[in-house]
Amino acid sequence: MSDAAPPRHEALHRTASPGPPPSGPSGPEPLPSLAPLLAQWLPRQRWFAGKGSPVTGFTLVTAAEILPPTGTAPGLLHLLVRAHQPAAGTDDCYQLLLGVQDLLPHRLAPALIGRPDDGPLRGRAVYEALADPRLAALLLERLRVPGRLGPLRFGREPDAEIPTGLVPRPLDAEQSNSSVVYGDTYILKLFRRVGPGINPDLELPRALARSGCTRVPAPAAWFEADAPEGDEPMTLGILQPYLAGSADGWQLALGALAVRADFTASARALGHATAEVHHALATALPTTVLHHERLRRIADAMHRRLDAAAEVVPALRPYRHALRAAYDELTAHQAAVTTRRAQRVHGDLHLGQALRTAADGRWSLIDFEGEPARPLAERRRPQPVEQDVAGMLRSFDYAAAVGRAGGTWAARAREAFREGYAAGRPGPGEDPWLLRAHETDKAVYEVVYEARHRPDWLPVPLAAIARLAARADGAARP
Template sequence: MSDTASTRATRNTPDRPLVTAPDLLSSLAPLLAEWVPRQRWFAGKGRLITGFGLIAATELLPCTSDGSTPGLLHLLVRAQQSTPAGREAGSGDCYQLLLGVHPALPPQLAPAAIGRPTGGPLRGRTVYDALLDGRLCGLLLERLRMPGRLGTLRFRRDGDLDIPSGLPARPIAVEQSNSSIVYGDTFILKVFRRIEPGVNPDLELPRALADAKCARVPAPAAWFESAAPDSGGEASTLGVLQPFLPGSADGWQLALNALAVRADFTGSARALGHATAEVHTALAQTLPVTALRRPQLEAIAGQMNERLDATARAVPVLQPYRARLRSAFDALAAVGHDGRSWAAQRIHGDLHLGQTLRSAGEGRWSLIDFEGEPARPLAERRQPQPAVRDVAAMLRSFDYAARSGPAGGDPWSLEWARRTRAAYCLGYAEAGGLDPRSAPELMRAYETDKAVYEVLYEARHRPDWLPVPMAAIRRLAAGPAGGDPGGLGADGR
């Protein structure tokens, strides 16, 4: 990294010698090249990291002390990766890193260790994932309590929610595409890892829903963002603090529990359909709604076909079904030929049972995690979409549960999925006024597109799960009957 690039990335903190040191990133790069690819949130799996570029660096807590107090360093780095033959080289993805710096890491933090730089300003000290250190997570909360600017970072507050000081921090250990910390039983902070310029939908949409007085989604209490030099003047959302819902159970686990004891889930699914429709209605009232006509529908179908072709190249097991799956996208393109149009609005974008919570007392459903599918570009995730896209994604989630639970896709669990899917659609229609099954071409196309996405995801991250979306691929390739939103096809596949 050149002296000029280092100075530009840290121009707002010239009095901090560590972040302006030109050899900071070069000394960390060998450690990060080993650690970053192993993280669940790293999007560039399968391609070699060839280097890193520093976008911004800020000391949240001084890292130059030789005492026992840890330092906290915030980095935005761009991972430079090898490019497959025949493809144009890109600039690489930007990642947010919060690094703890300690002379001697305590034993309880050993799993968080990244390594010890052999040179540079952190030479000889241990660098580790700060989001696994409760003390440093507590410091991050204090920054969020006090709006202001530090270097390229801006900490902001919204609403009247009080954020108490000194709440104990508990990192959520489950693997996910971002990192989350729970503070007491009061707040949860989501820290985004892959960063793009622009407001993240997980901040934008809950704020819009709060304005619409929709109680189905926790309203943001605070957030932080970056105005790094390469963002084109547009702030990038880095993390969002929202109320935590203690005692709530996520819909995925509730569905698996019902399957384990062969219990009916239609009442819960119907209520969840109500909640989804309420959120869609509130978003349509608060944010712009557009109409999709023939050119837009043809463009959407073309993008779906491109994703299908790309996935079939990456996952050869999909190849035999490609031509038959394409018919679903062709039917979507044909919808506009007779003058029909469909409303498009802001939606959740990655709705599934794991993105829902049901309260322990009154059994009220809430929707969370409005980031959208992290693999898609931010600009695409912020585009208006037909509401049936969320519905189709939830139907896929019921299918996943039926094939992932103890029953493992036996006839009873497949019938459970058929009835549950139908109940969800009924609940949605009751609360939203439009039965999603009245748009079969859109439903089939979006469910097929979601199943294709799942095939690529599972092939890359969880190969043992690949049979689950492949069962849906076989069903959907059978034609419109196999894509019936209320069922799973005549053969249950």
């Protein structure tokens, strides 16, 4: 396999037919009159990444009028805006879908953003469009027809069947994105913070579908926008099959813990499913050899994160020496890891990213976006598979803590997952040094997160830190 970077996803652009000529909002630019309203509304949204820092202004990136308002019928305005937050040193780009109408029904009152005092939308109600079933249904209809609308391009798989008349309902559980379920057939995931380049949540499931892997729902349609200054287009949304009658691994694990039921068979099957997906990704997309220099860079980055974390959380400091030893093992055993490769991975794997259908007990993996806080280029970079395995192992620890189970539950689930993974992946299993290092790095991240946001949860990752530090001499498997 090639060591080169993954090729640009040209097939994404070929699927869009020419469509109508470019169009956008008629009249003056709407953003100046919307800016005061957005400055108040945007920081209150769960998917807004810049909380705690004031928004000082906005820049319009693109605008498209998907449907102009007529009479009592609502209009749908699509905006990409850059929110300037100089105190935080960020100017992230956000996707907004705005409904526009004169008289807002009472049921849509919670979705109101406000009424501009001037500009082309003066006096009209501007609101979150996904809360309006008519506008959410319109978005699905637009996805059924490949083509272009102003700066927006809509693509669809040729064999995808997207029925008409599916009733939309927004999901409340999303954090960094927004999702709408259509009937029990499809789910549309909308990325709120966007940037140039294809999103892995579109790129990887499409590659897996082409390889014949059925463990990941295959995208049926998507849309993107032109990026400024000639950058790669920005992925905005993905329509995928909705796995009705399924539950995520986090719910299932907590359900098992509530009745003290065994979870090892489920964990083993989940490990097998994860290995299948990793194998399919390694077959469908380029991989790279983990040479000594690459391992050294990985270890150096982990060292830096540990040092920064210990400055924030003093409870980490007694373990620093032992944890450093776990990172140093990456380059101390080069002879044993010369055959190890980096490949495309999930990037943020945990129990909540796995779904099991009730009918057949089959596991599927979802949400291949990676960690949204990381730059897109980093999320598209090949990584050791141990990164995903470590994320799932840490998730079992958290489930045990929430379910108030003893340490044996998590230990059994972790071991069963690893057994299933080893059985499902051709060739050598996971590398013990890479796994220990990645699990340690993940636990260090969790320590900082809990210290800042949920101090009562800090004992959970600290217990893992103590366990990993005790094993950092390499005498035992992680």
